[in-house]
Amino acid sequence: MKKHRFFPLALISVAILAGCGTVPQSTTLTDARVDYSNAQANPQVVKLAPLELKDASEALNRANAAQSSREDGKVVDSLAYVAKQKVALAQETARRKHAELEVSNAAAERNKLLLQARTSEADQAKQQAAMAQQSADQKSAQLATADAMAQQQQKNLDAKTAEADLARQQAADAQASSQQDKASLAAMQAEMDALHAKKTPRGMVITLGDVLFDTNKAQLKSGGMRNVQKLADFLKQYPTRKVQIEGFTDSTGSTARNQVLSEQRADAVSTALLDLGITSDRISTKGYGESYAIASNNNAAGRQLNRRVEIVLSDADGNIKPR
DSSP states (O other): OHHHHHHHHHHHHHHHHHHTTTSOOOHHHHHHHHHHHHHHTOHHHHHHOHHHHHHHHHHHHHHHHHHHTTOOHHHHHHHHHHHHHHHHHHHHHHHHHHHHHHHHHHHHHHHHHHHHHHHTTTTSHHHHHHHHHHHHHHHHHHHHHHHHHHHHHHHHHHHHHHHHHHHHHHHHHHHHHHHHHHHHHHHHHHHHHHTTOEEETTEEEEEEEGGGBOTTOOOBOHHHHHHHHHHHHHHHHSTTOOEEEEEEOOSSSOHHHHHHHHHHHHHHHHHHHHHTTOOGGGEEEEEOTTOSOSSOTTSHHHHHHHSEEEEEEOOTTSOOOOO
């Protein structure tokens, strides 16, 4: 019994010490700890509701463990709320059982008085009968009051039990939703990796290099079409996403020719996406010619890097930051 009473206090102490570190503290969890300490210090609760108090201790331990493990604040708050409800349940159970004992004692007292009235009936028949009746009426009123109180306490207990059940369900739903969101983000990241997308200040960018186009041409080669197919599959899976397709060239040739070629290459990718079922309202194109070079145009390797098409993916709301 002593081990059961003091072990939860040890866990609470550890949780409080941990709270002094870098783990964010939950006000709900702090309140739950205080409620549990008050309940454990109440002899009536310890004596009349030991099982409920044990359940409260285990619920509080789970909340402390969640906080120590740096779980989400909502999860910690939900677990702490369940612990508070279990403490309240233990207190209500103790009060109800105490009320039942009072009713039982009152009934025993009533029977004692009736027995005394019958024993002395021979000597004081009329007077004792009146007194006994008065006493019986008084005790009956007390019993009725006690019974009404017990019924009200039971209703309160039922309501708090229902609240605790709801809190547990909400905590379970929140955890399931969190796991689903993590799985969805992981799947999206895997698809981004397959497209060789890179994170930039404007968002995720997919680059189609010069080798995916014929020299000085705007038609995509088969390798480029495979990448566009992957992009189309991604856009179908995430219908709120949009793309801006931007064409670039090196500095070889005239500025006018380079501008036209950059636009033609951006349009070629746009046309391929349209042919694969992506609607035009989700696609925009822009040609920048020889502007925004990413390497030197003084050597062949640099010029090849500059001859490219960049596909900028929007955020989940369809927004794309301007260049």
